Amino acid sequence: MNNFEPKRLIEAHDPEIAKRLEARHEELRAGASTSSAVKAGMMMGSAAIAMGAVASDVYGQGSALPGVVAGVLNFALTLEYLESEFYIRGVGTPNLIPSDMFNVFDQIRKHEVAHVALLRGVLGSLQVPKPEFDFTGGRGRGNGPFADVFSNPQTFAALSQAFEDTGVRAYKGQASYLIDSPDILETALRVHAVEARHAAEVRRMRDQKGWIVGSSRGNLPPQTQPVYNGEATTFHFILARPGSGISMTEAFDETLTKSQVLDIVAPFLVTR
Amino acid sequence: MESEIHMSLLSVMGAPSRRDFLKTTAIGAAAVALPTVLSGCHVVGAIGKRKLDFGDDFGVLNYAYTLEALEAGFYERVVKAPPRDLRPGEFEVLRDIGAHEVQHRRFFKRALGVLRVQLPEFDWSSIDFTRRDTVLAAAKNFEDTGVAAYNGAGKRIKLAEFLTIAGEIVSVEARHAATIRDLIDPMSRSFAGDDVIDAQGLDRALPPSEILAVVQPFFKTPVRVTGL
Numbered sequence: 131m132n133n134f135e136p137k138r139l140i141e142a143h144d145p146e147i148a149k150r151l152e153a154r155h156e157e158l159r160a161g162a163s164t165s166s167a168v169k170a171g172m173m174m175g176s177a178a179i180a181m182g183a184v185a186s187d188v189y190g191q192g193s194a195l196p197g198v199v200a201g202v203l204n205f206a207l208t209l210e211y212l213e214s215e216f217y218i219r220g221v222g223t224p225n226l227i228p229s230d231m232f233n234v235f236d237q238i239r240k241h242e243v244a245h246v247a248l249l250r251g252v253l254g255s256l257q258v259p260k261p262e263f264d265f266t267g268g269r270g271r272g273n274g275p276f277a278d279v280f281s282n283p284q285t286f287a288a289l290s291q292a293f294e295d296t297g298v299r300a301y302k303g304q305a306s307y308l309i310d311s312p313d314i315l316e317t318a319l320r321v322h323a324v325e326a327r328h329a330a331e332v333r334r335m336r337d338q339k340g341w342i343v344g345s346s347r348g349n350l351p352p353q354t355q356p357v358y359n360g361e362a363t364t365f366h367f368i369l370a371r372p373g374s375g376i377s378m379t380e381a382f383d384e385t386l387t388k389s390q391v392l393d394i395v396a397p398f399l400v401t402r
Numbered sequence: 403m404e405s406e407i408h409m410s411l412l413s414v415m416g417a418p419s420r421r422d423f424l425k426t427t428a429i430g431a432a433a434v435a436l437p438t439v440l441s442g443c444h445v446v447g448a449i450g451k452r453k454l455d456f457g458d459d460f461g462v463l464n465y466a467y468t469l470e471a472l473e474a475g476f477y478e479r480v481v482k483a484p485p486r487d488l489r490p491g492e493f494e495v496l497r498d499i500g501a502h503e504v505q506h507r508r509f510f511k512r513a514l515g516v517l518r519v520q521l522p523e524f525d526w527s528s529i530d531f532t533r534r535d536t537v538l539a540a541a542k543n544f545e546d547t548g549v550a551a552y553n554g555a556g557k558r559i560k561l562a563e564f565l566t567i568a569g570e571i572v573s574v575e576a577r578h579a580a581t582i583r584d585l586i587d588p589m590s591r592s593f594a595g596d597d598v599i600d601a602q603g604l605d606r607a608l609p610p611s612e613i614l615a616v617v618q619p620f621f622k623t624p625v626r627v628t629g630l
Contacts, residue, residue, distance in 0.1 A: 230589055237591040244603030302569040305556070309565055312557035316607050319553045322569065323605035324594055326576035331584055331593040339498065340581035341574055377501035381509075383573040385566060 199311050202304045204258045205388055206318070207249040209300055211260045212395060213293055214242035219265070220290075223280050231283070231335060235290070238328045245321055252314070262400035265289065267353065270400035275353050287336055292354045294329035295342065296386070296394055299357075301325060303385035326383070341380045356394050360384050452520055456610060457629035462558050464519045465610055466568065467510035469551055471521045472620055473544050474503035479526060480537055487534040492585055496541070499578050506571055522621040538586050545579035546598055546606070547616050548572075553607035576605065 217239035220226060227235050250257050268274030279285045301322035308315040330340030338348045345362040347354050364378045386394075454468065455461040477500025484493050511518055530536040552572035559565045580593035598606055610630060618624055 233591050234589060234593070237594060241594065241599060241603035244601065248602045248604075298573050302566070302573060305569045306562035306565050309559070309562050315565075316553065316557050317604065319556045319569070319572065320604035320607050323549050323553055323572060323576040324599055324603055326573035327580035327594040327599075327605070330577035330580035334581065334584050335589065340495075340577045340584075341498075341502070375501075377498070378505050380498065381502035381505035381574055382570040383577075384570060 196311070198307050199314055200253060200256045202307050202318075203249055203253050203314070204256070205304065205391075206301065206321070207246065207253065207258060208261065209297055209391070209395070210242055210245040210249055212263060212398060213297065214239070214246045215260070215263055216265055216289070216293060217242055219280060220286050226280055226283055226286060228283055231287070234331055234335060238290070238294075238332075241324055241328070245324075248317070248321075252317075263398055264400050265398060267397040269397055270402070274397060275351065287332060288350055288354075291329065291332045291336055291338070292350060292357050294325055294332055296357050296391060297325040298322065298329055298383055299386040300388075300391040302383060303387055303391070339380075342383065344376060344379045353397075356390070360386075452522065452623065453626045453628060454519060454610075455629045456558060456627065459558075459560050459564050460514065460517050461629055462555050463510060463514055463564065464517075465555060466552070466571070467507065467514060467518060468521060468625060469548055469613070469617065470503055470506040470510055470571075472524060472617060473548060474500065474507040475524050476526070476529075476540065476544060477503055479531055480541075483531060485532055485534045485537050489534070489585075492534070495581060495585065496537075499541070499581070502574055502578070506574075509571075522623050522625055524620055525622045526620070528619060538582060541582045542579065542586060543616070545575055545582055547608075547613060548575040549579055550598075550606035550608040551610070551613040553605060554609050554613065556607075 217235060221232070221236050221239045262270070264270045264272055264274065265279045266272055266274035266277045268277070276285050276289055279289055301318060305315065305318060305322070308318055333340050333348075336349065342358060342361045345358045345360060347358045350357075361384050362379045363382075363384055364374065454465050456465070477496060481493075481497050481500050484496065488496075529540045549572060552568055552575065556565060556568055556572075559568060579598075583592045583595065586592065594605075600606075610627060614625060614627060
């Protein structure tokens with residue numbers, strides 16, 4: 131898993147980043163010193179931010195792993211952009227959020243905005259720009275299956291649950307790529323847990339259990355099923371005989387790969 | 403006496419692919435997978451041991467096993483004799499969470515096999531199991547602590563597969579934490595409150611020393627720790 135040729139991996143996932151990393155490599159060769167992101171991280175007193183930026187710099191000098199780290203963090207940033215804009219718009223839309231749900235969605239908004247700032251700080255010059263979103267799920271046409279997302283609170287809450295449950299599985303799927311960057315890994319795990327808290331609370335507000343039962347999407351519309359596919363597995367690597375029963379499916383959240391996640395979010399990205 | 407499985411065992415077992423071994427048994431995983439990751443180490447059979455040795459991944463897994471057993475033991479007591487003042491639906495929530503913790507405990511027990519530590523006996527005397535508020539407060543403490551423990555221990559794990567497993571469990575602990583907090587203070591900001599989530603939007607990550615300070619009062623015999 132850690133033995134991929136890093137540049138190839140990044141190019142496969144993200145040609146834009148590969149180009150930028152190459153440019154950074156050239157800068158360093160030409161005598162550039164520590165990046166502004168490292169300095170910014172240090173000034174903010176954040177070890178995680180400084181570490182992340184250092185990692186980017188080291189990659190520029192030819193080290194293997196941090197390019198993978200940057201790829202993971204940009205993937206996370208894209209999801210956090212999606213979530214933060216979703217909640218900023220939702221919470222900011224008059225008469226959308228019922229008053230008894232306001233505190234919950236506003237707290238989530240606060241965290242997602244903080245996650246975007248954190249990841250942008252870590253990535254510095256390597257960060258991907260924010261995509262344009264179509265929260266109707268219409269790929270930019272604005273008339274997708276969730277067309278009333280910002281006028282119907284139930285649609286908004288349904289999408290919120292789908293995004294949060296996706297976020298949990300997405301971060302989890304990337305954790306092992308960060309195994310050689312302990313501080314970044316820890317930061318990612320801490321974000322991951324917050325996404326899981328969000329998911330549980332939104333599920334409960336929607337009269338669902340806080341955890342995922344089997345691979346059921348519950349009362350969500352069929353378009354969201356890919357968010358839950360694979361959740362019913364009871365096989366967990368070293369156990370030849372898995373635990374049984376529905377509680378076993380609930381007790382373990384499963385990973386999603388990057389491409390599975392990108393397939394899930396694709397309808398919400400504006401494509402030209 | 404502590405039994406030791408030395409690297410020499412590995413040569414007897416030959417050298418099939420790591421993944422094949424991981425799929426067979428816990429002991430296969432134990433004897434083969436880790437020494438390929440850890441440099442020049444030996445694996446110490448831990449059964450009967452009370453000590454958590456953080457020198458390798460098994461120390462971390464035994465740490466998780468101990469914490470899961472504590473949580474499972476707590477909910478088993480709650481479910482056996484629930485507080486009479488629970489509100490509608492709350493028993494089912496506590497029963498479900500308890501079932502998850504039992505699954506986690508069983509998972510680590512089976513996965514560690516002979517490498518598991520002897521669990522401490524638990525001391526529940528500080529918890530009033532007859533009252534809803536004290537039971538929920540204890541549950542909140544256990545769940546928030548569990549999340550912070552996994553978050554803090556993740557970077558100690560050297561094998562990617564173990565890290566992924568820990569990730570698959572910790573998010574469920576976080577779902578529990580939010581759920582218990584929602585029972586205590588419904589539809590408020592508490593589920594991911596500013597008391598546990600910082601200004602950067604990060605949940606807590608605590609080192610084993612701090613986690614053990616929180617849970618030692620629930621152990622009849624203190625759990626000793628090395629390798630930190």
